[in-house]
């Protein structure tokens with residue numbers, strides 16, 4: 001049974017709300033999912049999952065240090081993450097405040113791990129991004145991300 005882990009950092013709750021919507025999307029596809037704040041997540045959680053979705057607020061145009069620290073720790077499993085599915089999402093205060101660069105920075109780390117990333121034709125092309133708290137449209141995009149990752153994980157896990 002394929003499984004997905006959603007890991008996020010959230011100081012004021014906006015990223016957490018996005019993570020909850022992503023989780024709902026994964027669940028709607030019947031895929032096992034665990035959602036953890038980054039201080040409860042381990043690199044072993046990442047290794048055990050078929051799909052890894054990371055959410056971070058935008059801090060100075062990139063991910064929060066807590067998320068970067070976990071990604072840096074994941075180097076001990078370098079070479080073992082190959083082919084897992086990866087995705088990312090972010091919230092920032094401002095339009096042009098760096099939410100897309102945050103998502104891309106997380107995706108770059110996934111690519112370096114040899115992971116698989118699916119793009120998006122509508123909405124956030126690299127992954128959902130919102131300003132502040134996610135509104136209905138933002139939540140929809142997060143749910144869609146969860147669904148999409150779940151479908152891809154199912155497809156890649158089927159023999």
Ligand SMILES: Cc1cc2nc3c(=O)[nH]c(=O)nc-3n(C[C@H](O)[C@H](O)[C@H](O)COP(=O)(O)O)c2cc1C
Pocket residue numbers: 009010011012013014015016056057058059060061062091092093094095096097098099131132133
């Ligand atoms: C240290 C710090 C750096 C930030 N840097 C940026 C930034 O570069 N661009 C931006 O638009 N917002 C920035 N913000 C605002 C947050 O990205 C925004 O408030 C976000 O919605 C917070 O998410 P959270 O509620 O999950 O903590 C920053 C906030 C903090 C605390």
